[in-house]
Amino acid sequence: MTETRGYHHGDLRRALLAAALDAIEEDGQAALSLRDLARRAGVSHAAPAHHFGDKAGLRTALATQGFDLLAQELTAAGDDLLAAGVAYVDFAVRHRAHFEVMFRPELYRADDPELIAARGRARAALRAGVATLPTSGTPADTDRDALAAWSIAHGFATLWLAGALPDRVGDNPSEAARAVLRRLAT
Amino acid sequence: MTETRGYHHGDLRRALLAAALDAIEEDGQAALSLRDLARRAGVSHAAPAHHFGDKAGLRTALATQGFDLLAQELTAAGDDLLAAGVAYVDFAVRHRAHFEVMFRPELYRADDPELIAARGRARAALRAGVATLPTSGTPADTDRDALAAWSIAHGFATLWLAGALPDRVGDNPSEAARAVLRRLAT
């Protein structure tokens, strides 16, 4: 499938992004190496530079892809706040490599237009989930509630990925997240 | 103060840890370089290896220091859950370099005995804060509440550090955190 047909790869950009996801999930974010990606794709060590400029450029593309995926999955989860929260945690666990780069803006170009657009779509999807809360007070209250919901989902996901949670939480992130999020979402 | 008096530095381990905190706050976690730390401390490029073995060893020491600091500050915050939550966020913001390494165990030796002990002290301090919640149900409920409280504080801190929060949240992390945490802690 990833046959190198002659001089030109044909789909190198996509191949490098896929290889980057594999590499990050295998060896962690810090071990990401452009030369390793090039080897995985069967091209020379300088080929990635043409598509992404540098390492930050590659991570910018990964983050953009991640925000779009997140927006998509949040939208699919529907308007229920609890479901959106579970979907957020699910996304983090199933797309670990994406998630881990998305919230580390010092590693990529946070001013990239495409990235900003994708991040905006993800934020809009987030707010759509919060909109189902009973409008108990002022807009400022709603903002605060949205922030609380985002924080608890993001915190649980981050702690889960870091392996920081005690064993008794179990090994099913969705289930554990649902129990925790219910504390806030009802 | 950091004069190099002759061949032996005298307090190199401490100097390297302090330099590491500065370096991380200046240039980020990924840019941490043992050789740079050695330059800052005025020693040769191989000197750090003697005290920490390798980069992971240095980060293990940083994380251990961080967990001890966190335990200390959480204990000082008293038994009030809201106060403990605000103290958690405060710690993350004021000790950013520590916080950012503590929850990235793939960067250090998570099986180090001293680290495990310090992390245990921090966890105990966390649970002490949660103990003030009305014991509304089973022990499992208390576990879930503790996890929810930890998640929301950790999530808010992480999002704040990542610069992911919208501008309207303001520039005072303690105040913003208090408003958000109140949503859960009362």
Next chain:
DNA sequence: CGTGCGATCTTGTCGTTGGCAAGATTGCGC
């Protein structure tokens, strides 16, 4: 049908880093 030009990829190189090995210097205990 061919041809030129831009996109894509390669080879070669440089400075920096982490880690290891071997040796120099120091201070402390005996």
Next chain:
DNA sequence: GCGCAATCTTGCCAACGACAAGATCGCACG
């Protein structure tokens, strides 16, 4: 005052990111 272990140095190697210059390809256009 002497030896020994801890501390620090110099020297080295492989890997990496980034850049420059050149090779190859394919597509648009004549």
